Amino acid sequence: MKTTKTTCIALTFVCTWLSTAQDIQLTQKDSIVQSFWMVSLGTNFVDDSGDEFGELFDFKEGWNAVPYPSRISIGRYFKNGLGLEAIGTYNKYKEGKTVDNSINPEDVDYLGLDFRISYDLNMILGETGFFDPYVGIGAGYTDANNQGRGTYNAVIGFRTWFSDRFGLDFNSTGKWTMNTENSTNHVQHALGVAYRFNVEKGLSRKGEEKLALLEELEKEQKRVQDSIAIKQREDEEAILLAERLEREREPVELAEAEQAKLDAEQAKRTALEKELEGLQNIYFQLNSSYLSANDKVLLDKMAQLMKNHPNLAIKVSSHTDSRGTDKYNQWLSERRVKRTTDYLILKGIRPERLKMEAAGETQLKNECDNKTICSEEKHAENRRSEFTIIWD
Known part of the structure; x- marks a missing residue:
């Protein structure tokens, strides 16, 4: 409680309360x-x-x-x-x-x-x-x-x-x-x-009795405090108002700064995703996991992109078309994803920045499943390695 010496003399009850409260403080x-x-x-x-x-x-x-x-x-x-x-x-x-x-x-x-x-x-x-x-x-x-x-x-x-x-x-x-x-x-x-x-x-029970008495004394102290001079109250309210306005301003500024940070991060993510989309996918020949010259050019660009962004991590997902057994296609997609990531590692990308996924024929991009007859061009759309950014 903030009081002057004059106030304490005038309000003798408050002084008595302070002395009594000190005598009955809770202890160990x-x-x-x-x-x-x-x-x-x-x-x-x-x-x-x-x-x-x-x-x-x-x-x-x-x-x-x-x-x-x-x-x-x-x-x-x-x-x-x-x-x-x-x-x-x-x-x-x-x-x-x-x-x-x-x-x-x-x-x-x-x-x-x-x-x-x-x-x-x-x-x-x-x-x-x-x-x-x-x-x-x-x-x-x-x-x-x-x-x-x-x-x-x-x-x-x-x-x-x-x-x-x-x-x-x-x-x-x-x-x-x-x-x-x-x-x-x-x-x-x-x-x-x-x-x-x-x-x-x-x-303890004695401690609970002390706590109840302290609460009662605190209520009485508040009642007495409410009778302090109007001028002092107005001064205190003015100070409290200024403090409240300052407290209200700070969260708004923090929220705006946080939102700006989130917007910048989102813009960065969007730019990276567009840059990655521009590289397209790698497409394989039928029953093959070998990379063509064009594939290696694309992967060179991918490696450079990752070097430009040292904290970027990529998921490499490799797939097959529906022809062949499920077991064979799973094995073939595992070879395709390994050859793709091995090439990126050869170009200086750390293995821990690459996550591999071999999906076999489980994630076809079109209707060309085991029950549908499709052209070679349609099947070729499924023989691919895709790249996805891994966000924290």
């Missing part, structure tokens, strides 16, 4: 992460003792773990609180641990692949800062104690964030077997380092 703390991708790497602990839901903290006898990273996950998390996750885990049932109510006689590998849908409880509780609790359900496949099984899963956990990118993930998952005859249920606990990417942020 008013934004929250709303959607993101996340990967995590950590470890997992498996309790498959047979009474895992009764003795949750039987660390010594029932929990199994390995001394290195054994869990990896990737997930996509949306603004509505839902998340889709894929999780891979490895573990080892240790010799001497209780597994399925029996003492495990030897080390046995544990492998798990799980998919789940989670829900961010902050959507219900309200934003809780760095603490991010969630629940989820899913399904997976586990190979444990030499038994493969599908499982129904339920998870509860929380994440704690140190920044918008990095945090820790803690969770416990109950896994109920789909095959009740040969395997048991078990619990899997996990912790890991989490990293978020493709983060999309938005305002």
Whole structure:
């Protein structure tokens, strides 16, 4: 807002507004992460003792773990609180641990692949800062104690964030077997380092309240500004009018310059097309792909034209009449287009400026198809190489 010192003293409300607005400016703390991708790497602990839901903290006898990273996950998390996750885990049932109510006689590998849908409880509780609790359900496949099984899963956990990118993930998952005859249920606990990417942020509830207040203050400020002296308003309107006229003039000038540029480019294209049309086509003898002396004279002119216009590119299209098989005529048109372009290259034209098209008998210039009897002169009109400018 442009005001003088006198105006600010007279309009004390405006000064108060400026001070209040400065006190409630939106900051980084008013934004929250709303959607993101996340990967995590950590470890997992498996309790498959047979009474895992009764003795949750039987660390010594029932929990199994390995001394290195054994869990990896990737997930996509949306603004509505839902998340889709894929999780891979490895573990080892240790010799001497209780597994399925029996003492495990030897080390046995544990492998798990799980998919789940989670829900961010902050959507219900309200934003809780760095603490991010969630629940989820899913399904997976586990190979444990030499038994493969599908499982129904339920998870509860929380994440704690140190920044918008990095945090820790803690969770416990109950896994109920789909095959009740040969395997048991078990619990899997996990912790890991989490990293978020493709983060999309938005305002927190407090930030939205600040934004609403700022909008209200802005409306009130505008109302007060409308009461500034008529003379000042007239001066400002005069300045704005001059600026508007200047802004309106500039696009017109730019449009005129652009149109002039387009007109010049179109005139250049038209002139080139007329010059190319004046060279006519190359016509071949029956069943021949060789260039005559007259053909070479025409191609010399074509080469000179392209040298005069270094940015010009040409499509060379070669054709046959309808006599002969389709396969033979396609082969013959390929030889004709190659001999035509090879001659231009021999005259110093770079190959990348030439595009070849062999059309066989598919693009006749008259009615002389396989079902129509025509004179030799009529057939000769189709045995040709044509030239077309390639425009960007």
